[in-house]
Amino acid sequence: MLAAEKVHTLFTAKSPADNFRIAALHRYHILDTPACEDFSFLTELAAKICEAPYAFISLVDAERVWIKSCAGMHMGELPRGESYCSLAVLGDAVTEIPDLRLDPRTAQMRLTVSEPYMRMYSSVALTSSDGFAIGTLCVLDTRPGRLSDDKRAMLAKLARQVMALIELRANEKTLEATVRELEMLATTDDLTGLHNRRSLLHRLKFETARAKRFRSPLSAVMIDLDHFKKINDEHGHAVGDQVLTSLGKLLRENVRVIDIPGRYGGEELCVILPSTPLEGACKFAETLRAKIEAQVHYAGTQPVHVTASLGVGSFDHMEIADAESLLRQADTALYRAKHGGRNRVECGAT
Numbered sequence: 378m379l380a381a382e383k384v385h386t387l388f389t390a391k392s393p394a395d396n397f398r399i400a401a402l403h404r405y406h407i408l409d410t411p412a413c414e415d416f417s418f419l420t421e422l423a424a425k426i427c428e429a430p431y432a433f434i435s436l437v438d439a440e441r442v443w444i445k446s447c448a449g450m451h452m453g454e455l456p457r458g459e460s461y462c463s464l465a466v467l468g469d470a471v472t473e474i475p476d477l478r479l480d481p482r483t484a485q486m487r488l489t490v491s492e493p494y495m496r497m498y499s500s501v502a503l504t505s506s507d508g509f510a511i512g513t514l515c516v517l518d519t520r521p522g523r524l525s526d527d528k529r530a531m532l533a534k535l536a537r538q539v540m541a542l543i544e545l546r547a548n549e550k551t552l553e554a555t556v557r558e559l560e561m562l563a564t565t566d567d568l569t570g571l572h573n574r575r576s577l578l579h580r581l582k583f584e585t586a587r588a589k590r591f592r593s594p595l596s597a598v599m600i601d602l603d604h605f606k607k608i609n610d611e612h613g614h615a616v617g618d619q620v621l622t623s624l625g626k627l628l629r630e631n632v633r634v635i636d637i638p639g640r641y642g643g644e645e646l647c648v649i650l651p652s653t654p655l656e657g658a659c660k661f662a663e664t665l666r667a668k669i670e671a672q673v674h675y676a677g678t679q680p681v682h683v684t685a686s687l688g689v690g691s692f693d694h695m696e697i698a699d700a701e702s703l704l705r706q707a708d709t710a711l712y713r714a715k716h717g718g719r720n721r722v723e724c725g726a727t
């Protein structure tokens with residue numbers, strides 16, 4: 378017996394089983410995705426093999442039936458109560474309604490009583506890996522009738538291909554998200570949320586090559602906290618870590634999107650400033666120094682003040698050298714700042 382010949386009441390209220398089914402559908406993240414040739418191909422193939430003028434891949438959501446792909450007509454979505462597929466996901470894997478006018482559940486539906494006056498509906502459920510019917514591959518005709526056993530068997534095979542494609546797309550999405558997450562973990566310093574040393578040096582190489590190619594200036598600011606050992610010794614390593622975390626936040630909030638803030642090592646941070654000449658980089662460094670000095674940290678309720686010494690290295694487009702010498706220049710300037718009394722900015726090679 379075909380599913381349509383059993384009595385299924387039309388969807389009216391949300392049942393717990395239907396909620397599980399909807400949750401399974403949502404796990405595929407396929408709703409409202411753009412049109413895709415692979416799905417269109419399978420839909421057109423279904424129409425051709427079944428010799429039906431219309432075919433749909435439809436996904437039955439909570440309130441609507443969203444059409445992933447259609448052949449023979451254009452349709453975006455239908456209210457759930459107006460869709461034959463709403464019935465199909467409640468029934469057996471295969472649903473066939475030979476004359477939609479004669480079935481009380483479909484006789485008054487929009488597509489039955491108005492253009493294109495559908496008469497025959499035959500579908501195979503798209504079943505998720507955990508056994509829920511998330512939608513259908515269906516064919517429709519304006520003439521009443523039934524599919525032959527051969528055609529119905531082919532429709533079932535195509536439905537399995539559609540489901541395999543849905544699974545594949547979902548797996549690709551998961552994989553992309555995992556790769557993004559891994560990239561983030563591999564390039565980010567845990568404590569400060571800044572680029573880690575490896576990522577910073579990698580980006581510096583890239584920015585140096587770009588500065589040479591486009592003859593644009595490039596600067597780097599080295600930042601070293603003053604007497605940081607004392608903070609660790611007096612207040613404990615956890616407070617020291619907290620200071621570094623707040624400093625990371627301060628840096629992230631005070632650089633432009635194209636700047637690259639990173640943790641060079643220990644309590645030494647670095648910001649690469651693309652397209653920035655020495656003068657601009659020194660102004661930036663001075664602003665940063667003042668903000669670091671103004672930031673208050675706490676060891677319990679006790680306020681802790683921290684200062685930093687900063688060294689600026691820079692190339693202009695006339696004398697672009699390599700990444701290492703830019704950092705060396707910034708490091709030499711930082712050394713001068715430390716020896717000049719700390720909590721200060723020193724700029725350039727001399």
Ligand SMILES: Nc1nc2c(ncn2[C@@H]2O[C@H](COP(=O)(O)OP(=O)(O)OP(=O)(O)O)[C@@H](O)[C@H]2O)c(=O)[nH]1
Pocket residue numbers: 568601602603604605606607609613614615616617618621642643644715719
């Ligand atoms: N809490 C914490 N401390 C760190 C971390 N990395 C480096 N340090 C500490 O930073 C301190 C750096 O000490 P020093 O190199 O003597 O420099 P300083 O005390 O800042 O003195 P000056 O740089 O000369 O002003 C050491 O005590 C390191 O243990 C970290 O991730 N967390």
